[in-house]
Amino acid sequence: FRRVGLFGIAAKAVVSTQSTGNKVNAQAYENFEKSQKQRIDEVQAGGGISNRDTLNSALKVEKEVKKGNKGPWTTEEQKLLEESLKKYPASQGPGRWDDIAAHVGTRSKKDCMKRYKDLVEQIKAKKAKQ
Numbered sequence: 328f329r330r331v332g333l334f335g336i337a338a339k340a341v342v343s344t345q346s347t348g349n350k351v352n353a354q355a356y357e358n359f360e361k362s363q364k365q366r367i368d369e370v371q372a373g374g375g376i377s378n379r380d381t382l383n384s385a386l387k388v389e390k391e392v393k394k395g396n397k398g399p400w401t402t403e404e405q406k407l408l409e410e411s412l413k414k415y416p417a418s419q420g421p422g423r424w425d426d427i428a429a430h431v432g433t434r435s436k437k438d439c440m441k442r443y444k445d446l447v448e449q450i451k452a453k454k455a456k457q
Contacts, residue, residue, distance in 0.1 A: 397434065400442060407431045408439060 400408075411430035415423045428436040 397438065400434075404431055404433055408434075408442060411439075412443070 408427065408431055411427040414430065415426045417423065419426070424436045424440055427439045428434060431439055434442070
């Protein structure tokens with residue numbers, strides 16, 4: 328008789344824990360829905376993207392930049408790279424790429440070197456097709 332009693336108590340405890348967990352999940356979901364509705368209201372009231380969305384976008388871009396993913400080269404960056412390649416010849420030595428990166432301004436030494444390598448490969452591939 329005692330075992331049945333203990334089993335019954337244990338079963339009630341499990342059911343109680345499950346219902347508590349369900350209540351917590353339901354409350355969390357309800358809070359999530361409220362925050363999303365509030366966010367939509369902020370966007371609609373502001374006539375566009377909320378400050379929070381702008382901040383999140385900026386943080387994502389900053390994170391990508393730190394990883395070295397700055398996106399495609401702009402026309403201006405390409406122009407500056409080409410100018411600096413003429414201005415700082417290979418005979419200048421290893422400091423050349425530091426000067427090139429400084430001239431471009433928005434790209435690192437590594438970015439500039441990679442871009443140069445990629446362009447050289449593209450030119451070679453184009454000539455090979457002709």
